[in-house]
Each structure stands twice: as structure tokens, then as C-alpha cells.
Amino acid sequence: MSLAIDALLLERADGVRLLGPLSLSLAPGDRLGLAGESGSGKSLLAQALFGVLPPGVRQAGGSISAFGVPLDRPGAARDRLRGVRIGWVPQDPGQALNPLLTLAQHLALLPELHRGESAPAALARLTPLLEQLRLPADPAFLERLPHQLSGGQRQRLALAMALSCDPDLLVLDEPTTALDPAARKAFVDLALDLQQERGLGFLWITHDLALAAQACDHLLVLYGGEPMEAGPVARVLGAPRHPYTARLVEASRRRPSRESGFLPAPQDRPAGCPFRPRCAVASGACAAWAPWQGTASQGFRCEQPLPSADWTSPCTPCSAPST
Numbered sequence: 411m412s413l414a415i416d417a418l419l420l421e422r423a424d425g426v427r428l429l430g431p432l433s434l435s436l437a438p439g440d441r442l443g444l445a446g447e448s449g450s451g452k453s454l455l456a457q458a459l460f461g462v463l464p465p466g467v468r469q470a471g472g473s474i475s476a477f478g479v480p481l482d483r484p485g486a487a488r489d490r491l492r493g494v495r496i497g498w499v500p501q502d503p504g505q506a507l508n509p510l511l512t513l514a515q516h517l518a519l520l521p522e523l524h525r526g527e528s529a530p531a532a533l534a535r536l537t538p539l540l541e542q543l544r545l546p547a548d549p550a551f552l553e554r555l556p557h558q559l560s561g562g563q564r565q566r567l568a569l570a571m572a573l574s575c576d577p578d579l580l581v582l583d584e585p586t587t588a589l590d591p592a593a594r595k596a597f598v599d600l601a602l603d604l605q606q607e608r609g610l611g612f613l614w615i616t617h618d619l620a621l622a623a624q625a626c627d628h629l630l631v632l633y634g635g636e637p638m639e640a641g642p643v644a645r646v647l648g649a650p651r652h653p654y655t656a657r658l659v660e661a662s663r664r665r666p667s668r669e670s671g672f673l674p675a676p677q678d679r680p681a682g683c684p685f686r687p688r689c690a691v692a693s694g695a696c697a698a699w700a701p702w703q704g705t706a707s708q709g710f711r712c713e714q715p716l717p718s719a720d721w722t723s724p725c726t727p728c729s730a731p732s733t
């Protein structure tokens with residue numbers, strides 16, 4: 411398996427659990443979505459994958475590897491993979507762009523570092539990609555600084571950088587949050603075209619179920635850092651087994667619910683299922699976390715699962731992708 415995350419556990423420095431144990435795998439061609447509301451641990455997972463956890467967060471267990479190379483330990487082999495065989499499109503392109511470097515310098519950065527390519531050679535090789543991404547490849551445009559681009563152009567530049575060394579896998583961390591609906595749609599369509607053309611595997615982090623339904627084949631739902639449910643996106647959204655997934659689907663359709671409240675802070679999460687205080691069907695048994703049923707890519711974890719239902723009907727989260 412190209413990317414393998416096995417029982418990954420992330421904690422704060424004071425021992426409070428933030429994510430996991432979480433297992434997943436990703437191969438070229440796979441289109442996996444990771445959904446969950448704010449604070450569920452999506453960005454921490456992306457940061458762990460690239461070995462850039464923020465201060466105050468540590469890996470307390472498990473392992474992450476890609477193409478047989480550990481990604482959770484520093485080393486030359488890891489450095490040869492990151493940005494090369496695995497690209498990262500961050501939520502905020504400001505994280506990836508240096509305000510003092512021109513577009514040309516940004517685009518040539520990884521090819522120069524990892525492929526030993528000269529800047530002109532890299533730019534010549536990347537010109538068709540820029541055209542596909544609707545970024546002008548003329549010298550005047552390439553001499554611009556990031557602040558001289560629109561938000562959509564900055565995000566497409568971040569995608570071009572992530573693809574600049576022809577990766578096999580891509581991690582997209584809510585890449586369209588800051589874009590208007592038209593730019594969002596254009597970005598998603600482009601990313602899907604490129605995925606298909608290049609046979610890329612991607613992990614698309616989103617809180618937008620409509621986008622997940624459009625872009626992904628499989629979906630993993632996180633809540634409070636815990637995997638709740640996983641499986642083919644049509645099954646997970648069309649016939650959820652975990653009440654939290656069902657609530658996410660209802661919320662995406664803007665439907666009212668008996669459930670209220672917010673994800674508690676990590677130190678305030680209850681024992682057992684973290685969704686228990688908000689769950690309409692929780693019972694005393696939910697104070698003990700049910701074992702995960704199924705495989706890492708297809709299963710759920712719940713003491714009071716919703717009945718299994720026919721999921722061949724199309725799932726219909728709200729129609730306009732927003733992330």
C-alpha cells in the first residue's frame with residue numbers, strides 16, 4: 411500500500427488525546443475523503459503525514475509510512491518523498507507561498523531541490539500544467555508576487571506546486587475554503603480532471619459532504635479525533651450507520667435536528683463515544699466505546715447503530731460544494 415497509517419495516535423503535550431487511534435491506507439488512483447466538523451483533527455492528520463505537527467502536539471503511538479518509508483521519523487528517505495511522491499495543497503495557500511518569491515521561483519522550488527532541474531527547464535516542463543490550471547505562463551505573469559494574484563489563482567498556484575514533481579499521492583486540506591462558489595467549482599473540476607489524467611491518489615480533507623460526494627469514492631468520518639464511520643461514499647452518506655454521520659448528512663441538507671451542541675474541547679470529551687452527549691439515540695452502553703466493526707476502510711464504531719439500509723439510492727447532501 412502506498413500510504414499506510416496504522417493506529418496513529420496524536421496527543422497534546424499534557425497527554426490529552428487529539429486524534430486516533432486512526433488507521434487508513436491510500437494508493438494511487440484512490441479518492442478518499444476525510445470529513446468531520448471543525449476541531450475533529452483533520453488538519454492535524456495532514457500535518458502528521460508531512461512530519462510538521464505544531465508545537466504542543468506529539469505522536470504518541472502508531473506509524474505512518476509511504477512507499478515503505480516512515481513519514482513519522484526524520485531522515486533523507488522521508489525528505490526525498492515529501493513534496494515529490496506526496497504533494498500537499500494546504501487550506502491556506504499563504505502557508506505554502508512566500509510573499510517575497512515570484513511565481514516562477516515558487517514553481518521551480520521543488521523541481522530544483524528534488525529533481526536537480528534548472529528553473530527554466532522546470533518552468534518549460536510545467537507550462538502545460540499551468541495552462542490546464544488556467545494560470546498564464548508568460549514571463550510578466552510569472553514575475554508576479556503572491557499578493558498580486560487573486561485568491562483562486564493563489565490556490566491554483568499551490569496546486570501547481572504540489573504537482574510540480576509529478577506526485578503519486580496528494581493531500582488536499584480544505585483547499586477551497588477561501589474561494590467564492592465559481593472559483594471553488596473551477597478548482598474542484600480541475601483537481602478531478604488532473605486526478606484522473608495522472609492516476610493520482612488523493613486524500614481530500616473537507617467538511618463539505620456535497621464535495622465529498624462529488625470528488626471521492628470512499629469517505630472516512632471523524633468526530634472529536636475519533637474515526638466514526640468509513641466506507642464507499644454513497645453508502646456512508648446514503649445509509650449512515652453512525653448517528654453522527656446521519657447528523658452531518660442532515661445538517662448538510664439544512665434540516666433541523668433534535669441534536670444540539672458543539673464538539674467539546676479535547677480535555678472535556680466524555681469516556682466512550684465522543685458524540686454521546688449530543689446523540690439522540692445514545693444509551694448507557696455508549697459510555698464504553700464500542701469496538702470498530704469491519705475493516706479500516708469499511709466499517710463503523712457505535713453501540714446504537716442505525717439500521718442497515720439500501721444505499722443504492724443516490725445520496726443528496728446539499729448540492730453546491732463549498733469546500
Ligand SMILES: Nc1ncnc2c1ncn2[C@@H]1O[C@H](COP(=O)(O)OP(=O)(O)OP(=O)(O)O)[C@@H](O)[C@H]1O
Nearest residue numbers: 428447448449450451452453454464465466467676
Ligand atoms: N498546537 C496545538 N496545541 C494544542 N492543541 C491543538 C494544536 N493544534 C490543534 N489542536 C487541537 O487539536 C484538535 C484538532 O485540530 P485540527 O486543527 O486538526 O481540527 P480540524 O478538524 O482541522 O478543524 P478545522 O476544520 O477547523 O480546520 C482541536 O481540538 C485543536 O484545538
